[in-house]
Amino acid sequence: MKIVWKKKGDNEKKRSRAKLISSKQGLPFESAEEAESLNHSHGDTLASDPNSKQLAESFESQGIQLAESGKYSEALAKWETAITLTPGKAKLHEQKAQVLLEIGDTWNALKAATRATELEPAWSEAWITLGRAQLNFGEPAMAIESFDKALVIQPHNEEAQSDRRTASRLIKRQKQLHSSGLSITDSRYRVGDKDESTMPHKPLAPEPYAEQ
Numbered sequence: 001m002k003i004v005w006k007k008k009g010d011n012e013k014k015r016s017r018a019k020l021i022s023s024k025q026g027l028p029f030e031s032a033e034e035a036e037s038l039n040h041s042h043g044d045t046l047a048s049d050p051n052s053k054q055l056a057e058s059f060e061s062q063g064i065q066l067a068e069s070g071k072y073s074e075a076l077a078k079w080e081t082a083i084t085l086t087p088g089k090a091k092l093h094e095q096k097a098q099v100l101l102e103i104g105d106t107w108n109a110l111k112a113a114t115r116a117t118e119l120e121p122a123w124s125e126a127w128i129t130l131g132r133a134q135l136n137f138g139e140p141a142m143a144i145e146s147f148d149k150a151l152v153i154q155p156h157n158e159e160a161q162s163d164r165r166t167a168s169r170l171i172k173r174q175k176q177l178h179s180s181g182l183s184i185t186d187s188r189y190r191v192g193d194k195d196e197s198t199m200p201h202k203p204l205a206p207e208p209y210a211e212q
Contacts, residue, residue: 052085063077094126117149140174147160
């Protein structure tokens with residue numbers, strides 16, 4: 001997956017917070033209420049401070065530069081500080097999820113992406129990142145639901161369309177492996193997989209020799 005750090009304009013309309021209707025039953029992610037409760041006494045106070053907001057933006061910008069240079073651990077450290085200062089900013093959680101996927105920390109990527117969708121349920125990029133994390137976690141059916149949510153918001157989003165096709169192919173592959181008695185974990189999606197050529201497959205049998 002190629003990481004693209006999308007910066008929002010300062011004049012972009014602020015989206016209101018809404019409670020996520022979870023499609024991930026059985027996975028112990030923090031709910032919006034739980035996360036808000038954890039941050040209420042400290043993070044919300046800092047977020048209301050103009051100086052803290054400017055500082056958070058500085059840490060976010062530094063993190064973006066580090067991530068673009070491939071310094072993912074350093075970028076995460078900057079964003080963690082920014083999240084402490086402005087815990088309700090969905091973009092920070094989504095960017096954090098992207099980097100966590102890149103370094104292979106799928107579980108924490110799931111939690112970060114889930115938080116982004118809780119904070120901004122009308123943001124298609126957050127749903128796409130969540131879907132990719134769910135694919136990496138071996139849950140293509142859940143991923144399809146996330147990509148569908150992104151497509152409701154942006155029907156012509158090519159990334160969501162492409163990733164949804166990948167998830168559909170993975171489900172078919174899992175069914176094939178199940179019917180053949182093989183482990184479905186062999187077909188788990190990885191960041192960067194985009195088409196069937198990158199999916200696990202059995203070696204092709206050699207073609208019969210044709211006599212001249």
